[in-house]
Amino acid sequence: MRKRYKKKFKKSFRFGDLIFLYLFFIFSLFFYLNLYYFTLPIILLFIFIPFYFYYYFIFITILFLLLFYFYYYFIIFLHDMTYIHVNPMDNKNGEIIVSIQSQVFDGFCGNNVGTFVLRRRGHIPKILNTVQYYSKYKHIGAEISNDTLKNIINEFCKDILFADNSSNTNNHTTTVITATSTTNTNQISFLTGYMKTYDCVDIVMNAIVELKKKKKIENIITNNENIEKIQNKEKEQVELLIENIINLNYFWICDPVMGDNGRVYVDSDVVKAYTKATTYADIITPNQFELELLSNTKINNEKDVIKSIDQLLNNGSKIIIVTSVRYSFDASNLYLYVGFYNNNKKLICFKFKIPRCDIDICGTGDLFTSLLLSFILKQKGNILKIISKVLNIMQVSN
Ligand SMILES: Nc1ncnc2c1ncn2[C@@H]1O[C@H](COP(=O)(O)OP(=O)(O)O)[C@@H](O)[C@H]1O
Ligand code: PXP
Structure with a gap:
């Protein structure tokens, strides 16, 4: 009687099924708890040890562990493909980025986007907010005062020069720039965006120019002789290398944010300040409207764009990137132009065609400049x- 019952029980009770349910439950729990990193295989190993006397449980356990490891490394692989892995405190290359832009309470533009x-992308920018507004559309709030701006920028310049001196004399006792005292403080880049007043642009520009002077930064590093030796096709390539156009150890990307589509959102005399800045900025990134203001030329066709770019380059800037030009005869595209002088002071200009979305997107210029930097x-290169590369990221589908 007992034997028969046992046999019946053995047939109806599928122990394997139960174990599978159990495994499924444990896995779901761990995945639900996001505990799928290193700890899980070890925990699972201990959970399955009691079942080890069943050879197929051993097989299942190993299979699961293998699957898990594949899954784990696959996640890491995907993550590596998508993002650049950095430790935020790891500033070994000594780069210093100064981002001087607006800050808004609501929405995405200025430093909200840029920083x-x-x-x-793994940088550690130093951040200075030129204004604190409610939003890009409601300029309600406050602008930074000239004194505050001067104080902060002067302090930064002092720190940079101090770090230079202390690294020259091997004296690292006290320094405010913790990450840079032992590194190359020549690797400085400035990114400037929205500035409301003439004074603000002027103070920032003077500080950058002054720092450049004190650090004896040479503007151009192109080696004429080397370029002449290279054959024609390669010569064209060399002309396109950014390191041959600007000094990558110290440069200023200036987005002369003034307005768009005929609307101005800064003081009227800011255009004068930016015109002055075209002498010193390495890269200028105006949109069509801003290019018109800076060159005092109405843009109707490509000739006008090229003439305006030439004019700004003549002032002293090294690269002009006109981020968007819209022609009346082509409503479905925007055009981006990049212009610079080659070694023989010949203007080189290229254009990119960008499919235009029929929406007004906020902060695109700021996204563009930060990606560019x-x-x-x-x-x-x-x-x-x-x-x-920048445009590939900017690209949005209709
Ligand atoms: N309507 C749009 N459709 C597609 N791309 C756009 C559009 N508006 C902006 N962009 C992208 O953003 C970049 C910068 O935009 P732009 O409007 O020139 O900047 P800003 O904000 O300085 O006016 C362009 O080069 C383009 O790649
Ligand atoms: C406060 C503020 N208003 C307006 C703008 C202009 O935005 P856009 O360049 O997208 O037209 C900006 C861009 O930096 C900004 O910061």
């Missing part, structure tokens, strides 16, 4: 490739 993008620092 987010830079940090996400990041790609210049990380990738260097051919300027057209750098811009293509």
